[in-house]
Amino acid sequence: MANTGKAGDKRIGAEALLRFLLPSIAGLLIFLVPLPLDDGLTVLFSLYSDWVNLHLGFVLVEAMVGIAIIGALLAVFHTIVKPQWRDTRPMLYAVAAAEPAWLALRIIGAVIALMVYFEVGPEVLRLEDTGIILVEELAIAFSIVLIPACFLMPLLTEFGAMDFFGTLVAPAFRRLFRLPGRAAVDATASFISASTIGILVTGQQYKRGFYTGREAVTVATNFSVVSLPFALVIANVSGVGDYFIEWYLCSVVACIFCAAIVPRLPPVSRIADCYIDGSPSQSVDEEPGDPLLRRCLDNALSAAANAPSVGAMLRSATHMLLEQLFGLMGPLIALGTLTAVIAFHSPIAAWISMPIAWMLTLFDVTDAARIAPGFLFGFMDQYIPTIVASEISSDRMRFILAGLSLCQLIYMTETGLVVLRVG
Structure with a gap:
């Protein structure tokens, strides 16, 4: 009997490991792993x-x-x-x-x-x-x-990948961003794959009780960066494609810097730190005596078994x-459409962006009145700064406006609507 039990335990362990590895690897390959192509x-x-x-x-x-x-x-x-x-x-x-x-x-x-x-x-x-x-x-x-986003993201969220990487980076993520480690998968999916995917995953995790309200808002509003492929589109349309690596690294550093600060400021810091059922936030720290990789694997296998x-x-x-x-x-x-009409085909954009235009003139920016709407209307539509950047000659301002298209994470024509819809 004892031998049968041991054999059974080994068989179950192998099955659980495959149930964790196969879907997780597939999800990583689909959404997160960069592939080198000719272009x-x-x-x-x-x-x-x-x-x-x-x-x-x-x-x-x-x-x-x-x-x-x-x-x-x-x-x-x-x-x-x-x-x-x-x-x-x-x-x-x-x-x-x-x-x-x-x-x-x-x-x-x-x-x-x-x-x-x-x-x-x-x-x-x-x-x-x-x-x-x-x-x-x-x-x-x-x-x-x-x-x-709807049909394939469960490969990352339901079979242990989020739990494995979350446990691995939990201490650093909690200290730097005031977030649980599992938010690292959300952040990576948003940075490399698509911002909408990250928001949908965050909404699911909040409704299932894995994030508190404050944590969900922090992840959705600070890590929903446009995808890497779309970043290439922004760079090319804006005219900064020749120095894409420098521009992208600057934009990512700016996003990380803001993500470390914003959760500590109102109104995000004042959002109730409790789960959807009203229960307060609970510490996710593991006992320091347990080996880190062992804790990662145990949490991943447990999640896969309960998928x-x-x-x-x-x-x-x-x-x-x-x-x-x-x-x-x-x-x-x-x-x-209405935002684009206001930004490009009405005097309203010039009126309300006058303070920004004035500030730009202090830095010797030429054609400030034409550039200023790109700073303001990116909140309504992410494409506005990119379109403005494509029509100006200043390399410096194209670099900045293209960065706004990447870093201005919440815009009402897509991510803002998704946040409102899943919230």
Whole structure:
């Protein structure tokens, strides 16, 4: 009997180890491991994005318009008819339910998408730098990111990878950023893969009780940096591609520096440090006598052993995908287009950016009035600083504006909406 038990323990240990290693390695390869190509570094996820654009590009615009319209119609139907879907059809309820402000944004986004597609309505809403870029580029990029974010990120979050690396860096992460070690996986996924992925993972971890409210806000607002592939796009469009490494390193250092400071300042520092069920934060420090790698492996194997079934993960991923896709497409198009109109085609941008223009003149910046909106309107749309940078001649200001596009983490046309939606 004793020998059988030992053999069984070894068999179970091997199974648990494979259950941890295989999904975790797959997730790392998909989202985090840089791949050298002829034209530079990328990740496997970026190759998937290129493949989708190449082979499905002929239907993507129509799909975005259709999603915006369906999202608006479902929200209108739910608001007027008030069907009892919360308990009977929870997935449909998550897609259709919308507060008045979200309902208005869904409708506006659907109308703008139709105007862009059929080339009707006010021209200012369907120019290359307003409605067209939102419907034909930003909306598509957001949707392409969302699918693997929902269905494949569990490879990193559910099978022990987050627990292994979290335990490994917990002391340093807690000391530097006031965060649990598992937030390191969120941060890495955001830095290399996509900011939306990091926010969605953070929302999931908060709802499952792994982050307190303060920790979730800290991770979402300080580590949701745009992906490495997109950083290359920003650099090339802004005209700083020739010194990409220097620019990217400066931007990353700036992000890390801010991430160490911001959690210690209001309002983030004043957010309740308790879990979603109201319980207070608990120390995650392990007993110093345990070997670090042993603690990492034990926590990883425990997480892998308790991972949800494939069916449960697929249902959860489908729920999240539909909720985010139909709930955010219209608001993304609406807010992004209206922001671009204000920034590029109205005097409002010049008026409210006058103080920034004045400050820039103190540093002998030429054409300050033209550059200033890029500093201000990046909060509404991440592309604004990049577009401004592409139109100016100063290398120094292109470098700074491109850095803002990378470091200005929360912008309302995408990450801000995702934060509001998952919060």
